[in-house]
Amino acid sequence: MLKQLYIRNFTLIERLDMTFREGFSVITGETGAGKSIILGAIGLLKGQRADSKLIKRGADKCVIEAHFDLSRYGMEAFFIDNDVEYDPDDCIVRREITASGKSRAFVNDTPVPLSVLKELGEQLIDVHSQHQNLLLGTQDFQMEVVDIIADDRHLINDYRAAFDKYRLKQYQLDEMRRQIENNKANADFLQYQYDELSAASLVEDEQKELEALSNQMSHYEDIKTALYQADNALSGEGNGVTENLRTAINALHSIESVMPKAGELASRMDADYIDLKDIADEVEAQLDNVDFDPKRLDNINDRLDKIYSLEKKYHLDTVEQLIHMRDTLRKQLENIENGDGDLRILEGEVEKTHKEAEAKAATLSEARHKAARKIEKEISQRLVSLGMPNIQFVICLTSTDLTPSGADKVAYMFSANKNVPLQPAAQVASGGEIARLMLSLKAMISGAVKLPTIIFDEIDTGVSGKIAERMAEIMCEMGNNERQVISITHLPQIAAMGATHYKVFKEDKDDVTVSTMTMLSAEDRVREIAQMLSGSDISEAAINNAKALLKYK
Template sequence: MLKQLYIKNFTLIDTLDMEFRSGFSVITGETGAGKSIILGAIGLLLGQRADSKSVKMGTDKCVIEAHFDLSRYGMERFFDENEIEFDAEDTIIRRELTSAGKSRAFINDTPVALSMLKELGEQLVDVHSQHQNLLLNKQDFQLNVVDIIADDAKELTDYQQTYVRYQELKKEEQRLREDIEQGRQQVDFMQFQYDELTNARLSDGEQEELEQRSETMSHSEDIKTALYEAESALSGDEGGVVSNLKKAVSALQGIEHVYPDVAELAERMNSCYIELKDAAAEVSGKMDDVDFDPAELDMVNTRLDRIYELQKKYKVERVDQLLAIQEELGRKLSNIENSDEALAEIERQVSETLKDAQRKAELLTEKRRVAAGAIEKQMRERLVPLGMPNVRFEIAVEQEPLGRCGQDKVSFLFSANTSTPLQPVSQVASGGEIARVMLSLKAMISGAVKLPTIIFDEIDTGVSGKIAEQMARMMSEMGHCDRQVISITHLPQIAALGSTHYKVYKDETAQGTTTHMLMLNDEERVREIAQMLSGSDVSEAAIQNAKELLKL
């Protein structure tokens, strides 16, 4: 339930801070007073796209904040899943918009993406504006109404998962057929390519190893010369580093007993001697390893030329890419060879999944037909008191090919008179009749869906008098079931039945036009409703009439 709405620097609003109550409330005000501005602010809170022009001229930022009491609606799961702190009695959503066009959204002071704000907003508030009456033209809206009353969310989800699987298998079957057809046309060429790569006996890492061997053998003389010079410098008979270092160590060790200060130095030099002696042995060993074999070099270069040739032919740069091509060719050839079996298997899966989807679609149809009967009965019961004594309302459920929502095409058929045949409601109902149908649908749906707040924006279009009063009573009843109903209206009959009455008005100041909103007391309500009855010149008769409507 919406407890409080705070708006600052939004279009014509400087600051608005308004408390809201449970039950059935009404908002009135002259045309152009700013009721749509307040609805626009609420729309931003519900995740609608923002326009920087909405920021009041001359200010840098607008802020819209709402406090909700969700203690009776079991919404903890949303907050747990999104790791947002949950305060059931005071959930705060806020939207900030700068004049530069930057927008930020918050839930309980946690920054969130606009999509998350919209997801929560859809669970908090339903705003029914006049243009929503056009939804009666939409088949998906009509089907959604039936699904809500049928309470078939589990069955629908189960069906949709199977249907998606069926669609995936159909695509897989089509791809396989295309691969087989294409493969059969190219099988000889593919076999030649596969044999060519297979006979090459490629191995991953081979190219790098061969390139290194070729490089080494091509410079074998340079390598041997460098190794010989290194060995001579280390182990040569005259002036070799190893033998000279050994002499130095022996000299120092010979004086250790008379000059102990050289003991550590001798030890360090001896370690160096051991290390250098070992390195000299390794250098000597490598001289034996390096040997130039023209035949081996030719073999290595021939193998590399073959690898380079294949890489150029198949337009790749590495052996592992050639191996991947070989594997893919092998897979395609195997598919072609086993195509009949593979195709038969995928066809079997498609057939079984289709039967499963059809079975689940039938279950949906059964639940929808039962729900359609219940909706027809409820709608007649709701529409008769709204001035349609001869109303007929039926739901046609026709079969169509399987789709994402099943196999059912739903149409709402309507006739307000016994002499008029049933036709789609959007084609035969007048504006006032459509308003009453939509209100009845909303009242029925609200009984099945626990939505904290419902706002009706001039749903009374095209009705007046006794019918308007009956519509108000219906909205009032909706507000008695742990639900908050707010109606923006121009009709005194509806305004008089609200348990709380708000007025929106404009004020012309030296700084410009500003929109305000206030909660009316009993005396102010009398004058507001009297003005709605008689216009700007409020007569005594209008005041008395207003008191009668308010039962004061």
């Protein structure tokens, strides 16, 4: 629950430090006194968008800070998941806005993204303002109420997993159909391309080898001349390197008996001779093998021209890429040929996942129907006690095609009078009837969700007298059920029911007007409620009426 609210330099509020109590509290004040400003500050703590224009004139920063007691609400998992320190007895939420427009959010002095602040705020405070009555006409809100009472989160998760699986298979089926249709439309062209590439009998690394051969044969004369010169230098009669080396070796061996060092040198030269002789033989063999065949060169160049032509045609750079394209084309042609069979298999998978999703949706619908009957019964009972004896309230759930939220369409049907047919509640209910219906729904939801703090902003619009008193009793019941309920009201019947009473008012301070808030004493409450009853001139009768409403002794 909200224990303390601190506001500094926010619009007309210079400084406000207010303590709140558990149970049912009320806030009163004249129109324009600043109640909406306080709600705006709380909205910022719930992650609403910040604007530097909200900063009080002349200030460089505004700060809004709230302290919460979370000890009865089991929220530790949220703090662990978001790596924020958990203090159940004093959770501090703070928002700071600078004049430059920069906004920062903190939870227990840990900086957090606005998304985390918003998620936490939704679990801490529910603010019900008059515009939220418009939610009654939306499918999302109506179904959310049903799901909350059904406590069907696990069923929704199971259904969504099955639905997502079905949607994925359906997407794959649609893509396969599209691909098959495209392939069939292009089948002749694909076959032509495949036949052309297949007829080329492409081989990996072929292009590199052919280019090397073409280059070599194009330089035949240079190669022949160089090999001849090398062979003559190595093996030529009388001046060949190998013959001269052999002569040197023999000469050294001839004197090794008288000069051992000569034998060592000869032995070293023997190894060199063997290597050099082997090289000379290889050069001679290459010379014998070098031959120029113009026809073969033409064949090689023709083959290269074919490869280059295919690469240019298909905008590719290598034979390997052409081979990959050929193989891809083959697979596409095989898919066209086998596509109907694959299509039937995937159609079966789609049908299977669709049935699984339908089964999950049926289970979810059953839970929703049970919850709808429960809501109808409780809301009708509450509305009767709120002065609507002839109330008819029915939740119509009808089947639809599968959607991300299930296979149900919901409509809240309403009639407040005898012999008047049921019609959509948002269309036919008056302002006062809508207020009572929304209060009843909120009371029911709060019991299921266990929200720590609920703030009603003038939910009593359109009601008065005994009905207002009964609405106050409902809010009291909610406040006595381990939650904190705060009602901003203009009705004395509701104001008198609060266990704690706060007043918002404006006052002149120096040369500016500021809004402030105070907790009223017992005597101040009497005067405030008397003023609400009679206006600015408080009569003795109004004082007595106020005391009666307060059960003053």
